[in-house]
Amino acid sequence: MKKRLFTPGPTPLPEEVIRAMMQPMVHHRWPACAHLLQQVQQGLQYVLQTHNEIMILTCSGTGAMEASVANLHRPGDRVLVAQCGKFGKRWALICQAYGLQVTPIDIPWGEALDPQLVAQRLEADPNIKAVYITLCETSTGVANDLRALCEIVRSHPALLVVDAVSGLCSEELFTDRWQVDVFVSATQKGLMCPPGISFVSLNEPAWERVSSSTLPKFYWDFQQMRKYSEENQTPYTPAITTLYGLKAALNLIHQEGLENVIRRHARLARMARAAVTALNLELFAQRPANALTAVRVPSKMDGIELLHILGDRLGTVVAGGQSQLKGKIFRLAHLGYVDELDVISAIAILEEGLRILGHKFTAGAGLQAAQHLGLEQREDDS
Numbered sequence: 001m002k003k004r005l006f007t008p009g010p011t012p013l014p015e016e017v018i019r020a021m022m023q024p025m026v027h028h029r030w031p032a033c034a035h036l037l038q039q040v041q042q043g044l045q046y047v048l049q050t051h052n053e054i055m056i057l058t059c060s061g062t063g064a065m066e067a068s069v070a071n072l073h074r075p076g077d078r079v080l081v082a083q084c085g086k087f088g089k090r091w092a093l094i095c096q097a098y099g100l101q102v103t104p105i106d107i108p109w110g111e112a113l114d115p116q117l118v119a120q121r122l123e124a125d126p127n128i129k130a131v132y133i134t135l136c137e138t139s140t141g142v143a144n145d146l147r148a149l150c151e152i153v154r155s156h157p158a159l160l161v162v163d164a165v166s167g168l169c170s171e172e173l174f175t176d177r178w179q180v181d182v183f184v185s186a187t188q189k190g191l192m193c194p195p196g197i198s199f200v201s202l203n204e205p206a207w208e209r210v211s212s213s214t215l216p217k218f219y220w221d222f223q224q225m226r227k228y229s230e231e232n233q234t235p236y237t238p239a240i241t242t243l244y245g246l247k248a249a250l251n252l253i254h255q256e257g258l259e260n261v262i263r264r265h266a267r268l269a270r271m272a273r274a275a276v277t278a279l280n281l282e283l284f285a286q287r288p289a290n291a292l293t294a295v296r297v298p299s300k301m302d303g304i305e306l307l308h309i310l311g312d313r314l315g316t317v318v319a320g321g322q323s324q325l326k327g328k329i330f331r332l333a334h335l336g337y338v339d340e341l342d343v344i345s346a347i348a349i350l351e352e353g354l355r356i357l358g359h360k361f362t363a364g365a366g367l368q369a370a371q372h373l374g375l376e377q378r379e380d381d382s
């Protein structure tokens with residue numbers, strides 16, 4: 001049975017990326033590897049829309065989150081953490097692990113962060129050193145209004161640190177224009193690569209903090225990384241094979257054009273939302289992201305069974321809910337190497353799963369909605 005992956009990371013790989021990784025090993029101190037790192041650096045600057053030097057790390061996204069915290073602070077620093085879901089909560093857990101004083105902003109899961117709340121908290125506490133937020137909260141399918149948040153944090157000395165692990169390539173994001181101090185992302189989501197590399201973009205105000213940070217670090221030391229980066233190297237062995245894949249993926253994004261990549265994700269998200277609504281299902285996210293669509297499991301349905309039917313019987317892997325949302329929602333990702341026909345196939349299989357479980361809907365209603373929005377709008381957009 002052909003397996004189809006509709007999870008918000010890891011995501012499917014293009015053939016170009018798979019082929020780029022099938023080659024003999026090069027040594028990480030050879031010029032070939034320096035050249036590779038330089039090309040990846042430029043490609044990442046394009047997707048992040050920045051001139052900042054980007055630190056390339058060998059770890060999954062959480063490693064880059066931890067590295068950022070370890071490099072930006074002194075013990076006991078006060079930070080504001082927006083918790084809209086599991087990944088926002090992860091920022092708080094990392095900050096606590098490093099002995100920072102965390103002021104949480106708790107948002108009910110499924111809702112977006114109100115930028116005015118951040119403004120109020122910053123005004124109330126001028127000692128806050130950084131604001132930690134999540135661009136696309138993958139656990140709930142919510143996208144936060146980054147642009148509005150940037151405007152608020154800009155007028156305050158606090159740094160804005162953004163988890164864009166699933167938001168990169170799917171949501172609009174302009175590091176330099178919007179003055180985002182720190183961006184964190186990873187390879188296995190919108191970038192259509194295997195897991196293994198993550199990266200951090202820091203602007204000059206963020207580098208100033210790095211130079212005065214006294215938290216313990218060794219492998220994660222950004223200053224050390226920056227020194228090596230001047231020679232297009234990394235202090236320790238990078239994930240060379242994944243770097244080859246990443247270079248190929250960045251080429252694909254460049255060819256399609258970043259704007260078109262984001263527009264495609266927006267279109268796929270519209271298709272998915274229209275389809276599930278036509279199937280008498282309810283959307284979970286109040287400000288839905290382009291990367292994935294979170295859907296409430298109807299109260300009489302067993303959400304875990306639905307995932308088993310889709311995955312084991314129909315070969316289509318869709319993500320379930322995490323933590324308190326387990327069994328209550330499912331999450332259909334349309335992130336990375338995904339097009340209109342992929343979403344249509346996911347909806348076809350979802351209809352079949354829903355039929356098996358006795359859900360009431362008009363057969364083909366989801367498909368019709370998706371097809372209309374997908375194929376016709378693709379024509380309009382191009």
Ligand SMILES: *Cc1c(COP(=O)(O)O)cnc(C)c1O
Pocket residue numbers: 008009060061062063087134136137138163164165166186
């Ligand atoms: C996937 C993801 C991460 C990182 O998870 P890893 O498994 O460590 O790569 C962080 N934040 C968000 C929003 C994510 O979607």
